[in-house]
Each structure stands twice: as C-alpha cells, then as structure tokens.
Amino acid sequence: MLTAELMKRLDAKEQRIIEIRRHLHEHPELSFEEEQTAAYIEDFYKDVPVDTVETDVGDHRGIVVTIKGEKPGKTIAIRADFDALPIQEETGLPFASKTEGIMHACGHDGHTAYMLVLAETLAEMKGQLTGTIKVIHQPAEEMPPGGAIGMVKAGVLDGVEAVFGIHVMSTMETGKIFYRSGNTQTGRARFKLHIQGKGGHGSSPHMANDAIVAASSFVMNCQTIISRRVDPFDTAVVTIGSFDGKGQFNVIKDSVALEGDVRTMSHESRELVEKQVRQFAEGLETSFGVETTLKYANDYPVLYNDPGVTEQVRQALEEAAIPEVSAVTEVAPQPPSEDFAYYLQEKPGCFFYVGAKPEGKESYPHHHPKFEIDEKSLLISAKAMAAVVGAYCGRGE
Known part of the structure; x- marks a missing residue:
C-alpha cells in the first residue's frame, strides 16, 4: 500500500x-x-x-x-507557509533565532520542514501515485494581504480538485489530530480612524474640541457592537489595539489615531460590524463636531472547510492508524484568522490541526516570544498529510 510505504520512509527521515x-528556526x-x-526551499529540490x-x-x-503520478487521476494541492514574525525570541533553545527581533513564533518553520521531506518522499514514489500533486510553499501568511491571495491569482489552483493544509498547534495535545467541518477560523478586518479636533489649554475646554473625549466615546460604542448587534449564536470580536493620544497633562489633545482589529465567523457578521464601525465614526462628527477619516479593510475571509472533503480527511486519518496518533477528534471553531481561507474560497478542501504542545513544559x-512546539508533531504532520495524499492519489494500485 502507498500509505504504508510512505509512513515507513518518513519514519526513517524524522531526524x-x-x-x-531547526535550521529554518535559526x-x-x-x-x-x-x-x-x-x-533554501528552491535549493532543496535541485536533486x-x-x-x-x-x-x-x-x-x-x-x-x-x-509531482505527477505514473497513472492519471485527481490533482490535489498541499500547502505549507514559511514566514516568521517580528518578535524577539525568549525560548532559550540552542537553535533559537539568530536574527534580532524576528522569530518563528507560529510554527511555519515546522510546516516547511515536514512538507519538504514529504514532497521528496512522494517524488521518490511517484511510480506508485495516480494523478498529480501540487506542493505549494507560500510566503507571507502573517501579513495582510497575505501570500495566498497572490498565489491564487497566479493560478496555482488551476485544475486542482481539492486543497489541504496543516497547522501545528502549541496549545493542543501532541499525539492528537484535530479537524472541523464548515466555518472553522474567523475572517479578519482592520481599521484606522483619525479624529481631528481642536487643541487648547486644559483650563479652557470651552475654547477647544477634545479629540480624546470623542475617541473614547468611539471606543466605548464599539463595545456595544458585539453585545447588542451581533447574533449571540454567532462569533465576532472587535479590539481597539492602538489608541495614540499621548500628550501633556494640561493640554487638550488636537487629534487622536486609533487602530482596531475585527474577527468574525460569518459573512453576515462581517458586513454588520463594518457597517456599525462606519456609523460610529461618522456619528462623532455630529456628536462632537470633530472631523474623522476612517480606513477600513477586510482581508482574510472566514476559513470554510468543505464538509465532504473534511469527512474524507477524517476517514483517511483514521484508516492510516498512525502509531504516534492517539486520537483524531473534532475541535471547536478557532478564533485566529488564516490566509489559507483564500484557497478554500476557490476550491473545496480542508485545513486541519496537529497537536504540538511541549511535553513537561508550560505551553505558550x-x-x-516563548512559543515552542513538540518536535514529535513534525513527523505526525508529515504522516497525516501523507495519509490524505494516499487516500486521493493511491487508489490506482
């Protein structure tokens, strides 16, 4: 069987x-x-x-x-991302980042490592494959607009019937694989609001127009969007992450700049939150007599796992009986956003999770800055994706 042989070869390549x-992490x-x-990725494939x-x-x-199989069949895509984050590493690992202020704090180094070796192994065995496998190494998952949307526009999914991805999760138990059908990760938006008032002396507020008061009203109004506008059975979050109003204690602030983050689990909530944010920003002009400039941008969409494909993934993982995996289980919706959602807007597919919680250590x-994964999750990830590939591209044996 293709899957069994893949597992055997991957075992030999775990180290x-x-x-x-570890090289990528450094x-x-x-x-x-x-x-x-x-x-580095390009060089890996030379031989x-x-x-x-x-x-x-x-x-x-x-x-x-x-990678083209010996016999015709389905075309699938498997993806791994490879960017890092602007974070100073504090793990103390012997292979910690050697670049000041930058760290692989999300596991994309692990994604790339398992995918490279899996792709190599699939290529070595392509005489046993049916169909075609596209291996997507994607940059810039972390920063809007993200790398996925550019690759989709470049046609990487042309002819593809299904697309798959894995994320290692430091907060999920190592040895378990997690999946979810339907809406699985939130869509994301971000906004910037500039409020222009009139500065003045703190002793004479009647001669000024306080931008901080107007901005504070906006912040408090935004808290009502979730509690009073969004369906309580839906999921949405509005976070004001930056309030730039620093000044002097006795000076009425002339202008304030805010930045906010929005996460929603449905298209309806996404539209509703944007509408409310815009209304509150515009309302400041009437209520406080200030001038406002709002820049609101939706980026990563809600990540939707096709139910049929997700069920096939679950079956493939169960049937593979991976020795290092103790359970394949359904997981609750995940609050973070993920640009793999762009691929799933175009093609049916499944994005699932491999537990990577460090054993005997606190998980972050x-x-x-102290993010760490159990490296046992890397082989599990390779085997899990191998099981999915085997289910789609190994039936012609």
Whole structure:
C-alpha cells in the first residue's frame, strides 16, 4: 500500500525533518522578505525527482512544485507557509533565532520542514501515485494581504480538485489530530480612524474640541457592537489595539489615531460590524463636531472547510492508524484568522490541526516570544498529510 510505504520512509527521515526545522528556526525572515528561505526551499529540490519547480510565484517568492503520478487521476494541492514574525525570541533553545527581533513564533518553520521531506518522499514514489500533486510553499501568511491571495491569482489552483493544509498547534495535545467541518477560523478586518479636533489649554475646554473625549466615546460604542448587534449564536470580536493620544497633562489633545482589529465567523457578521464601525465614526462628527477619516479593510475571509472533503480527511486519518496518533477528534471553531481561507474560497478542501504542545513544559500560545512546539508533531504532520495524499492519489494500485 502507498500509505504504508510512505509512513515507513518518513519514519526513517524524522531526524532530517527536525534538522531542517531547526535550521529554518535559526534563520527566520519576515513576511514579504523571505529571500533566503525561498532560496533554501528552491535549493532543496535541485536533486529531488519532482516534475517541475516554479519560483517567484504570486506577489512574492512563492514556490510551486509539481509531482505527477505514473497513472492519471485527481490533482490535489498541499500547502505549507514559511514566514516568521517580528518578535524577539525568549525560548532559550540552542537553535533559537539568530536574527534580532524576528522569530518563528507560529510554527511555519515546522510546516516547511515536514512538507519538504514529504514532497521528496512522494517524488521518490511517484511510480506508485495516480494523478498529480501540487506542493505549494507560500510566503507571507502573517501579513495582510497575505501570500495566498497572490498565489491564487497566479493560478496555482488551476485544475486542482481539492486543497489541504496543516497547522501545528502549541496549545493542543501532541499525539492528537484535530479537524472541523464548515466555518472553522474567523475572517479578519482592520481599521484606522483619525479624529481631528481642536487643541487648547486644559483650563479652557470651552475654547477647544477634545479629540480624546470623542475617541473614547468611539471606543466605548464599539463595545456595544458585539453585545447588542451581533447574533449571540454567532462569533465576532472587535479590539481597539492602538489608541495614540499621548500628550501633556494640561493640554487638550488636537487629534487622536486609533487602530482596531475585527474577527468574525460569518459573512453576515462581517458586513454588520463594518457597517456599525462606519456609523460610529461618522456619528462623532455630529456628536462632537470633530472631523474623522476612517480606513477600513477586510482581508482574510472566514476559513470554510468543505464538509465532504473534511469527512474524507477524517476517514483517511483514521484508516492510516498512525502509531504516534492517539486520537483524531473534532475541535471547536478557532478564533485566529488564516490566509489559507483564500484557497478554500476557490476550491473545496480542508485545513486541519496537529497537536504540538511541549511535553513537561508550560505551553505558550502562537505569536508569543516563548512559543515552542513538540518536535514529535513534525513527523505526525508529515504522516497525516501523507495519509490524505494516499487516500486521493493511491487508489490506482
């Protein structure tokens, strides 16, 4: 069986996956700046018997590798991202980031490592494959507009019947794989609001127009969007993450700038929150006599896992009986956003999760300076995706 042989070969390559991950972890690069990482990926494939390697795909340094099976069949895509974050690492690991202020604090180094070795193994076994596998190495997942949308526009999903991705999760138990059908991760928007009032002396507020008071009213009004406008059975979050109103204690502030983050789990809530934010911003002009400028941008959509494809993934994982996996279980919706959602807008597919909680240590969330994963999750990720590939591209044996 194709899947069994894949598992055996991946077992023999586990240490190599870990070594690649550690190398990438030491040399992180920010979104849209991944020059050396892209070069490393491209170099990896020089001696791998894949059919094609396309570089500089999309808006940046995306790489797409094609592996064609011996017999015709389905075309699927599997994706891994490879960018890091502007975070100073505090893990104390021997292979910690060597780049000041930048760290792989989300596990994309692990995604790339397992995917490289899996792709190599699939290429070595393509005589046993049916159909075609597109391996998508995607930059810039972390920074809007994200790398996925550029790669979709470049046609990486042309002819693809289904697309799959994995995320390792530091807060989920190692040895377990998690999935969800339907709306799975929130869509995201961000906004910037500039409020222009009239500055003055703190002793004479009647001669000024306080931008801080107007901005504070906006912040408090935004808190009512979720509690009084969104269906309580839906999910939405509005966060004001920046309030730039610093001044002097006795000076009435002339202007204030705010920045906010929005997460929603449905298209309806996405439209509703935007409408309310715009109304509150416009209302400040009437209520406080200030001038407002709002820039509101929707980016990553709600991540929707096709129910039929997700069920096939679940079955494939169960049937593979991966020794390192103790359970394949359904998970609750996930609050963070993910630009893999762009692929799922175009093609049916499934984005699922591999537990990577460090054993015997405190686990830290993604995007934390002490973020760490259990490296056992890397082999599990490779085997999990191998099981999915085997289910789609190994039936012609």
